[in-house]
Amino acid sequence: MPIDATLPYDDQNVFAKILRGEIPNRTVYEDEWALAFHDIAPAAPVHVLVIPKGAYVGWDDFSAQAGAEEIAGFVRAVGHVARTLGLVEPGYRLLANLGRNGGQEVPHLHVHLFGGGPLGPMLSR
Numbered sequence: 652m653p654i655d656a657t658l659p660y661d662d663q664n665v666f667a668k669i670l671r672g673e674i675p676n677r678t679v680y681e682d683e684w685a686l687a688f689h690d691i692a693p694a695a696p697v698h699v700l701v702i703p704k705g706a707y708v709g710w711d712d713f714s715a716q717a718g719a720e721e722i723a724g725f726v727r728a729v730g731h732v733a734r735t736l737g738l739v740e741p742g743y744r745l746l747a748n749l750g751r752n753g754g755q756e757v758p759h760l761h762v763h764l765f766g767g768g769p770l771g772p773m774l775s776r
C-alpha cells in the first residue's frame with residue numbers, strides 16, 4: 652500500500668527499525684550519514700537500498716529540510732556504494748519513489764540502486 656509522503660515521519664517504519672538495529676539487514680556500507688543494505692526482494696541482480704540516517708519520509712522533506720552536510724553525505728554514500736560494488740563501468744540505475752503515484756511503500760527516504768545486468772526500459776509500458 653503506497654504511503655502519503657506528506658504525513659509526519661513515523662519512527663515505527665521498517666527502515667527506522669533497521670537503523671535502530673531492531674530488524675536485521677544485509678549491510679553493504681555504513682557511515683555517519685547513510686546505511687546501505689540489500690533489498691529483501693531484489694528486482695535486479697544487484698538491488699541495494701541506501702537510506703539517510705536522519706528521519707525523512709522521502710525525497711521531498713529531505714531536499715527541503717536536510718542540512719547541506721547531510722545531503723552531501725548521503726549523495727556521496729550512494730556514489731561510494733555504486734563504485735564499491737563495481738557498478739560504474741557496466742552502469743546502474745538510481746530510483747527514489749515518492750508517495751502514491753511513485754508507489755512508495757516505506758516512509759523513510761531510500762534510493763534504490765539497481766545493477767548487475769541490463770535493466771530494461773526506465774518505466775514499464
Ligand code: AMP
Nearest residue numbers: 665676689690691692748754755756757
Ligand atoms: P519502495 O516501494 O520504493 O518504498 O521500496 C521499498 C523497498 O523496501 C522494496 O523494494 C522492498 O523489497 C524493500 N524492503 C522492505 N522491507 C525490507 C527489509 N526489511 N529489508 C530490506 N528491504 C526491505
